[in-house]
Amino acid sequence: MTHVSIKDLTKVYPGATEPSLDQLSLEIASGELTALLGPSGCGKTTTMKMIAGLLAPTSGDVAFDGRSILNDKPEHRGVVMVFQNYLLFPYMSVADNVGFGLKMRKVDKAEISRRVAEMLDLVKLPDLGSRRPSELSGGQQQRVALARALIVQPNVLLLDEPLSNLDAHLRFEMRDLIRSLQQEMGITTIFVTHDQEEAVVLADKVALILNGRLKQYDDADVFYKRPIDEATARFFGGQNFIEGDSDGSTFTSSFGSVALPEGVHKGKGKLTFRPENVRIGTELGSENVFHGTLEDKLYMGTQTRLKMRIGDERIDIISNPNEAEGMEPGQDIAVSLPPASLWVLSS
Numbered sequence: 001m002t003h004v005s006i007k008d009l010t011k012v013y014p015g016a017t018e019p020s021l022d023q024l025s026l027e028i029a030s031g032e033l034t035a036l037l038g039p040s041g042c043g044k045t046t047t048m049k050m051i052a053g054l055l056a057p058t059s060g061d062v063a064f065d066g067r068s069i070l071n072d073k074p075e076h077r078g079v080v081m082v083f084q085n086y087l088l089f090p091y092m093s094v095a096d097n098v099g100f101g102l103k104m105r106k107v108d109k110a111e112i113s114r115r116v117a118e119m120l121d122l123v124k125l126p127d128l129g130s131r132r133p134s135e136l137s138g139g140q141q142q143r144v145a146l147a148r149a150l151i152v153q154p155n156v157l158l159l160d161e162p163l164s165n166l167d168a169h170l171r172f173e174m175r176d177l178i179r180s181l182q183q184e185m186g187i188t189t190i191f192v193t194h195d196q197e198e199a200v201v202l203a204d205k206v207a208l209i210l211n212g213r214l215k216q217y218d219d220a221d222v223f224y225k226r227p228i229d230e231a232t233a234r235f236f237g238g239q240n241f242i243e244g245d246s247d248g249s250t251f252t253s254s255f256g257s258v259a260l261p262e263g264v265h266k267g268k269g270k271l272t273f274r275p276e277n278v279r280i281g282t283e284l285g286s287e288n289v290f291h292g293t294l295e296d297k298l299y300m301g302t303q304t305r306l307k308m309r310i311g312d313e314r315i316d317i318i319s320n321p322n323e324a325e326g327m328e329p330g331q332d333i334a335v336s337l338p339p340a341s342l343w344v345l346s347s
């Protein structure tokens, strides 16, 4: 079990004018799974490579259990990295691929075969040890890559978009497998993804990085309930942002007066609420009920997306298809905004 401490980690690539990673600081508890989340090019792989020792930072530090590892060679850091394209050795059997790390550590042959068999069982590939990687599906190859990483019992496991080459069904399966193996083995894990749902489902904590800078580092639900700014809220699917003024209990805007929950920002700002938290109808009573016109409706099977105009504002709503059945664009509708689901961003 290893506590990972990243302090002001920065990378400016040679010739670049802007840092690709700018003063990233994270404290990752022993055995925790943290997701580094962000769009393409935000600096996720750069971060992983610096932790693994494949790239030297421009400044900052990475420490394991309080000791800086920056001067340790990659092979002495106890870190294993699994890449999105698996990087299996093509001319070795699956079993030799999985056992490779142990062979390098001069573990004896019988012990290697025992642990390889155990590992192949764990990743649910018990009978495929003698095949070549090219004789496996993408999902199976990814499981071999995971087995090869876990067999050496690393202090820290780095997974760089391990699910991005898999189809939806396999992604779910691999996601569950990674989570259960990681919890069983208690390995501190950093998982890179650009998919917020994947981050939320897998991670104990999520670090959102935009343009090389850490935006927010929190438990997954906080990104939905209390995003730090509009960019963060938008990254997590937030679409409703209404400008106005908050006095801490009421938000005043062209939208009307909206009752707020306790503890929100006071002053100029933007009221935000998630599309799935807007309730159609007035069953919540008279508080925060707004009337407007339905402008658009999109049935998506498990949900229906609605666009509604209230005064000068247009809001997005995700509703249950049954609730939205029979409603047509052009119709006047009422919606309720439960105060507990509201949040004010400072502007």
Ligand SMILES: Nc1ncnc2c1ncn2[C@@H]1O[C@H](COP(=O)(O)OP(=O)(O)OP(=O)(O)O)[C@@H](O)[C@H]1O
Pocket (backbone or CB within 6 Å): 013, 014, 016, 020, 038, 039, 040, 041, 042, 043, 044, 045, 046, 047, 194
């Ligand atoms: N060797 C390099 N030399 C110069 N710039 C680089 C180098 N590697 C990456 N970059 C730049 O650094 C930034 C961050 O790249 P990085 O690969 O860390 O992003 P990422 O978040 O992992 O993206 P993706 O999700 O597409 O893999 C990008 O703007 C990229 O162009």
